[in-house]
Amino acid sequence: MSETSIRAAVYLRISLDRNMDGLAIDRQREDCLRIAQDRGWQVVEEYADQSKSATDKSKVRPAYNKMVADYDAGRFAAIICWDLDRLTRQPRQLEDWIDVAQENGLLLVTANGEADLTTDSGRLFARVKAAVARSEVERKSARQSRSQVQRAEQGRAPKGVRPLGYATSGDVVEHEAVAVHEIFRLFAIGDGPSIASIARGLSGQEGQDVPSSLPHLPKHSRTLVIERNARREAEGLEPRPVPNDGPWVSSTLLGILRNPRYAGYSVYTDRLDRKENKRRTWHAQILRDGDGEPVGGQWTPIVTEDMWWRVQERLNAPERITNKTGSTARKHLGAGLYLCGVCEKPVRTHGQRYRCEGHVMRSRKQVDDWVLSIIRARLGRPDLRDVISAVDEPRVQAITAQIDTHRAKIKRAQHDYDAEIIEGRDLKRVRDQANPAIDALEAERRSLTASADLGGVLDMPDPVAAFDGAPLMIQRRVIDFLATVHLYSHPRGKKTFDPHTVSVVPKHS
Template sequence: MNPRIGAYNRISLDVQGEALGVARQQQDNAEQASRRHWQIVESYTDNNLSAYKRAVVRPAFEKLLTDLESGFLDGFVAYDIDRLWRQPSDLERVIRIYEDKPSLVFATVQGDIDLSTSQGRTMARIMVALANKSSADTSRRVKRKIIEQAEAGEPHWSRRPYGYTLEKTLDPIEAPVVKEMGEWFVQGFSYREIAWRLNETGIMTRAGSPWYVGTIRQFIKAERFAAIRIHDGKMYDGTWPAIFTKEEWAEIQLEVMMRKDKYSGRPVSKKYMLTGILMCTCGGYLRGMTKRDAPDRPLRRTYQCPTSSETERRMKTCAGICVDAASLEHYVRESVLARIEIPELSDVVGTSSVDRERIAVLRQEVLDIKTRRDGLLDDYTDGTLNKDELKHTQDRLSARKALIDTELDKLQRAKFNISLNPGETAREAWMDRPDGWRRAFVDLLINEITIGKSSHKPFYDVDGKRTRFDIERVQIDWKTDIDK
């Protein structure tokens, strides 16, 4: 009876992602098995996986060993020893199986080694040791080459990145798109809204696919767009043209960290414009949720006091507050637009200059304060600070951060307002822009909005649609220093 064998195929790097290397191995393995009258019952393929790196798990290789031990296979064939093993420990695992089952067969396309004999196992160990040394030598040369490229400011691109040509020059179509992504992000647009805006205008990725949140996040953080090469924690100036200046890129990265820090303590859902701004009378934040008024009624958007368990705990104070999202957002919109038309505040929209350097300095100081706060807890734990000293220092840092936040609000308003097009009114911009822009507009004028209880539901007009909504339950805390 012909032995039932497996065929193992592996390649370390598949740049094109087309698996052509393992396909060639499969063909050669099939020819080798046919010459020996062996029947291949299963093919085991690890494409684009290293056999040298210990941390890499090769699923197909592990399954091959399992099938050899279970008796499903009578042996296996591979293209060459180095396709199977680059680490002696992996070879020893296979040798133990062949010692327990001497009847197992084994062959390679490049030569014969009998793992069932002592001489064959010794030869295999020598060949794997040589393959391991070859991999180590290659790894050392590659690492040294990468260091030399980094020090010389050369890019480390395996494929042409979006925004650049094969000649490492700026792509006239893609580079402006990247530039606009950064500008939108600094203006307050979320990753999701940037992706939505690009997809709506028909702008696709380099592969012709739609944009997703993860892709936008990677682009926003990618240092290559500022012609920066980072290797082993060190930063080098790149020799390729930059899409962002160093200052612009630093501003974007500070915005990433500031936004993450700003929203870390409160719920944020980008599907609802006012999430993170609406306060319940019980002291918690309202969250965007959907609600069905009756089994046969469609779902509608609402803002509610968060979860049932939290609502039950707060029942004596808020009774599970819920407000219609469309009506509330309309009321807030009209209130904000009316507020901005007050003569004393009209110059807020018309601001035309931005102190970007001062914004960067203040943002960096906020990050430094956060780092100092984290360090204070370590000092207190180590006994360097006592409880009173800890509290005193924390209060001073909090007071300083409050002053910084106030100044940043004023400066950010200037940065925000220049996003209006010439001759464009705030109302026109509101109707045209996504929720990220609207949230920034609300933050421009409002500290927070508190939603109270309502005992009656008068009629309210939402852009011509008659609804039930009590505006008296909405208390807006306006920023009083906006014109200072």
């Protein structure tokens, strides 16, 4: 093959282009094209990866992958790059190029000179250079990791993109924090709206299932670009295009609800610790001290620890994990609310029926119609306001403290399980003991907090009409506040509905 007939590819890469102006790529391109011109080579293709790392093997470099495929297809016989570490920083990846060079005679030229991978001295030069580059990366990574660990241990705000509600300094952004708190408050309610409904409310949409208490916020990604542009303009740089605003998506809301920082926990994840990450969960990000206790951050929490953990439990509910839509919002009036008259467990929906396996199977429509008639009658009584008693604050505080104690037991067991100190059955035993106690305490707390979260139904001039026009979740809360419903088996052979088989016991006289 003559020198002038060699078909070459130019590969350009920069790990991080903060300004995304392409100037660094342009400088590499000028040097590489000059090499091709001096050698008389024909450049048949240019491949450029902008802001793409070559260190992390899990990171995808689209242009690099295309170049590999094109070389395998025989499109070129030489590669020109500004430096060897632009091509790769992974010794294993370099060995792939060495193999093809030995088999096919690949020519590799950099601005620092030719790396002849077909000779032993050329391969030695390339391997040493790759090893040195890798060593520099590892030392830099170790310094950065130690710095990040130190920041987390001191409870300082992590560096990087700021989360909704916080500035990069860790200070609270008040109007965003209001939205974050409301997102958590709504989802922490046992029968609260779904993530999708909250996302629609945050987007300014309306609907029967959309909470009206949420402020309308532009998408956080748009806000971040606007803030970066303000900094660029202050530095005399051209602003970048601002993406159009659009609806919030459930995945973004899920990331907010899962973030321990909002409860004031200091967080750190060692991405190189394969043992820890093998079974890493959302709460494994919480940094812990030598006694296994969470490290508190120096920033102001937006939600309480109790609220954050209640949200995690709802997110971890089996029905959410196994259902097809990902929604935890109830879709039927009595599911999980009505109780089995035999075992006292909440009934579930089964087609057009409510069921407690082995005990009760009842028509949903018949039961709901009867329960609604009783609730409407109670709402229509003139003494309705008498059922709203004053809140017993000392008892509510005592209940909250007891709930926190039970949740702390679960958290410690979960941490021990993640650290492989205890088995799954031990974690299950702790949960099975603590969760019923938490449920009972929360039921008592709900009864003491009177008409909270009832959508204002009891305060309306016409509570019955307000109840009928309320979303399903509010109707369920009103029923739960006013009465306890038990279902019993219907007499065999009797076709008409028997009211005695559905017990609706008032909670307030």
